[in-house]
Amino acid sequence: xxxxxxxxxxxxxxREDFPILHQYHHDAVxxxxxxxxxxxxxxxxxxxxxxxxxxxxxxNVHRGIHKLSEEATQAYEGVRKKVRNFINAGxxxxxxxxxxxxxxxxxxxxxxxxxxLKPGDVILSTVMEHHANIVPWQLLSEQIGVKVMYxxxxxxGTLDLAAYERILRENPVKLVTVAHVSNVLGTINxxxxxxxxxxxxxxxxxxxxxQSAPHLPLDVQAIDADFLVxxxxxxxxxxxxxxxxxxxxxxxxxxxxxxGGDMIATVTLEGSTWNDLPYKFExxxxxxxxxxxxxxxxxxxxxxxxxxxxxxxxxMTAYLLERLSEVPGVTVFGPEADKKSAVAxxxxxxxxxxxxAQLLDAEGIAVRAGHHCAMPLHTELGVSATSRASFYLYNTxxxxxxxxxxxxxxxxxxx
Ligand code: PLP
Numbered sequence: 001x002x003x004x005x006x007x008x009x010x011x012x013x014x015r016e017d018f019p020i021l022h023q024y025h026h027d028a029v030x031x032x033x034x035x036x037x038x039x040x041x042x043x044x045x046x047x048x049x050x051x052x053x054x055x056x057x058x059x060n061v062h063r064g065i066h067k068l069s070e071e072a073t074q075a076y077e078g079v080r081k082k083v084r085n086f087i088n089a090g091x092x093x094x095x096x097x098x099x100x101x102x103x104x105x106x107x108x109x110x111x112x113x114x115x116x117l118k119p120g121d122v123i124l125s126t127v128m129e130h131h132a133n134i135v136p137w138q139l140l141s142e143q144i145g146v147k148v149m150y151x152x153x154x155x156x157g158t159l160d161l162a163a164y165e166r167i168l169r170e171n172p173v174k175l176v177t178v179a180h181v182s183n184v185l186g187t188i189n190x191x192x193x194x195x196x197x198x199x200x201x202x203x204x205x206x207x208x209x210x211q212s213a214p215h216l217p218l219d220v221q222a223i224d225a226d227f228l229v230x231x232x233x234x235x236x237x238x239x240x241x242x243x244x245x246x247x248x249x250x251x252x253x254x255x256x257x258x259x260g261g262d263m264i265a266t267v268t269l270e271g272s273t274w275n276d277l278p279y280k281f282e283x284x285x286x287x288x289x290x291x292x293x294x295x296x297x298x299x300x301x302x303x304x305x306x307x308x309x310x311x312x313x314x315x316m317t318a319y320l321l322e323r324l325s326e327v328p329g330v331t332v333f334g335p336e337a338d339k340k341s342a343v344a345x346x347x348x349x350x351x352x353x354x355x356x357a358q359l360l361d362a363e364g365i366a367v368r369a370g371h372h373c374a375m376p377l378h379t380e381l382g383v384s385a386t387s388r389a390s391f392y393l394y395n396t397x398x399x400x401x402x403x404x405x406x407x408x409x410x411x412x413x414x415x
Pocket of ligand 1: 037038099100101102103130132133179181182183208210211231373
């Protein structure tokens, strides 16, 4: 058996910050949470920031003259600056708060797509996408007649980049829309190189960073992304808040999506004019408490360092893949550890993914089973469902060892 690599940061101190990790599952076994790709756990710092807002300065933003509203507005807009720094955007006006990744993709489809594309134009997605980066484009296709095409994958779970270039050459592609990291295969896609090729072909690029923002240092200017979307709840922050980053000149030209308070400059009974960026895209009372919790999450991750989180997870992924390879009858999908983020989707020979997940749950291990909102990818892999173990900064090598032992137990139980 291979030995545990050394932790890059103080893992015990980090685990202390996450109250949920210290409970017993089914009141019997310690909880091992391996479902962070679905949603991460939250540290005290995030939980307390939300509580502090509600207890001491709860008020609506951008509206009140009174002190509480000013404090809330300052905190809310302060988070926008934190997001800007976190992804190295050129301006805070390029940071639009959304409910999450899904809303960001839909916003781009319904404003940029609906207004600037015509029938026959091509949206180029990939076979490995989450449904949130397929269905909005299919809806747009039904609405205005654009065509949706998909970059295929190679047997090792990476994108077929030769096919990518060929599709770009042969079709009127107007938008390339790609996951930075696959939520099933864990593949880290070369989005900066892909952006160069998209731009050379006259297309824009949207990067779905739902699975990369929590795990890797992100730099939208280095990637040269035109749009980038992600969700707070996957990066130790609360649900109900996420980000659409867009280049300012593109966002300026896009009409608003939802209408209501805050997104207008003037309203008469005959018509309205729009507020400046980013407010043009933020209609109605936003998720204020969630934004404040999100700010605390960004502070938390930044204090550890995204480079360190990434390096630790690379070690963890290599260790996990090595240990999984010892278990006969287990097949893991996706590329080798150095091309992969902290996720392993696998099947156990002769067992249904849901049975595997249920038996692991009885051992205290929370994994997800199913198609993980990536049905086309599962069709491509030739399986209807996989079990998925996904890791984050608070997971330990000991937990991997428990998972491996539990897989042997699963096999004995189902034999
Ligand atoms: N894109 C990817 C790659 C994801 O993994 C997910 C969620 O699992 C989403 C998009 C959708 O994120 P949300 O449900 O937070 O909008």
